[in-house]
Amino acid sequence: MLDAPLPPTDDPLLDAYSRAVTSAVSRVGPAVVHVAARHEARGGTGSGVVISPDGLVLTNAHVVAGATALEAMAPDGRRFPVRLLGQDRATDIAVLRAEAQGPLPVAELGSSAGLRPGQVAIAIGNPLGFANTVTAGIVSAVGRALPSRGGWPVEDLIQTDAALNPGNSGGALADSAGRVIGIATAVIAGAQGLCFAVAADTARLVLSQVLRFGRVRRAVLGIAVERVPVPRRLARAAGLEEQTFGARIAKLVPNGPAAAAGLREGDVILAIDGLAATGADALLRALHGERVGVPAEILALRGAEVLRVTATPAERETTG
Template sequence: MLDAPFPASDDLLLDAYSRAVTAAVARVGPSVVHVATRRGPGGGSGSGVVISPDGLVLTNAHVVAGAEALEATAPDGRRFPARLLGQDRATDIAVLRAEAQGPLPAAELGESARLRVGQVAIAIGNPLGFANTVTAGIVSATGRALPSRGGWPVEDLIQTDAALNPGNSGGALADSAGRVIGIATAVIMGAQGLCFAVAADTARLVLSQVLRFGRVRRAVLGIAVEKVAVAGRLARAAGVDGQGFGARIMRVVPDGPAAAAGLAEGDVILSIDGVATTGADALLRALGGERVGVPSDIVALRGGEVKQVQVVPAERGGAG
């Protein structure tokens, strides 16, 4: 019996999942650069994602912190200097300009608000110096928060089990369509399958403010939140009928604005000055710089009862 002929196309050897992942990598991979930093006699490295042909690059603020010089290396080996346009340590996002000759392959920023737990997540970066390393997993959760060195929590994080390692920081987390849904930022050392990325919607917000103002000015309440479902009758009682979700407080920063106003862990924030807060991403968007120092009315749920409080947001430190 003759052996079956070898398939004429590699596509025939791939199942649907493999085809989706390889297509996404082909789309995003050329846009993921290695970012090298020089700090005095030493240096460091991480990853970055080119998001416009003229060289705008998203990376992590902690990758470029204290850097005296920056250099980006494309997957094809081209090297070019880069300069810092602005950073926001509160969200761990920095914006660079890669000064390349000619256009660069650019990735598309997706809409992280539409993410669903369980969908495919593909990480591309330069872990431990291994260029353009690809790992894949799923979106494990959305709207996570982690404490930062400055005390304020970093919010609106995507949790994934796509493996990340030192050097992945600033790299791409993409969906199966090849859209960047997050910028890789952190792992929990000693844990397995607990990796995090800054949501694309948050990165887009930082990008727009850096390009417009050169910095990010943001109001904060001093809380970490997560997205939770809200019963329709409770939403109607609070005057926010139809939103379906709220932002449950997971942690309150001592002496912060929320603590001063009497908000507590477990409270579910439904709106701020009439703007629905359906999760960490919506709360971040609602807390623009114009709210700093301005009393704001918050509608929240506590134990099934509607609670109305007034909070005076502070300005979040670590920006600029």
């Protein structure tokens, strides 16, 4: 009896996946540092990502909050002080300046605008003190929102099943090309595979404002939104035939600007003063500091009904 042919294997696919992950790690891993924050009564640790040759580091605001001194350690063992340039608790992003002797490896801060569920996601950080740990999974969803300690929701989060643990906060979430697509921020305790990172485009927005103004001044409507597809017939009815996504209100702050304007949870915002609102990231860009106190026309959908309401954005007090 002739031997049966061997079944096909997954080796080529696995090898390609392994090559993609290892290549991404070799690009990003050297730029992920361990961040130690000293407080009066205790210490805390997290991760950070070096994103410029002059030592700019992105991390989480909650990693550095209240710290009396900050120190970082690179994967090559070098230790050096870091200085807080600014933080934005509303997005949980902080910007640091590394005061290292000699150049540091740099990671490329990519774009999160085109992310799709199912893409490879690679997390690199220092979970539970284990330096430069790598986990991998996929982008599970984009445009998520979570409540923050200050009450305002943290928006434009990437959901991933790449394992994150305490100490990963502020570390890199990278794509298979070795670009940083997010800054790791949160895990839901007790859940399996529910981890979150601040989208790279939001981190870049915070970075630019901190470098320019030293802080982030942002207008808010008092809502948390999720990116949802908009049926073509409804977009056409609203006069926006080319728009395929909108920002659905998932949570509404009582007595906030949106609530005062008559908007409700479930309404889908399509535009603010003519600027397309295709998700949380678009809203964050539209609601810049100059809009505080200035009435804005909001185009939205409630079911099949087209709404036009006027809301006056407030200033988000949790930034700083």
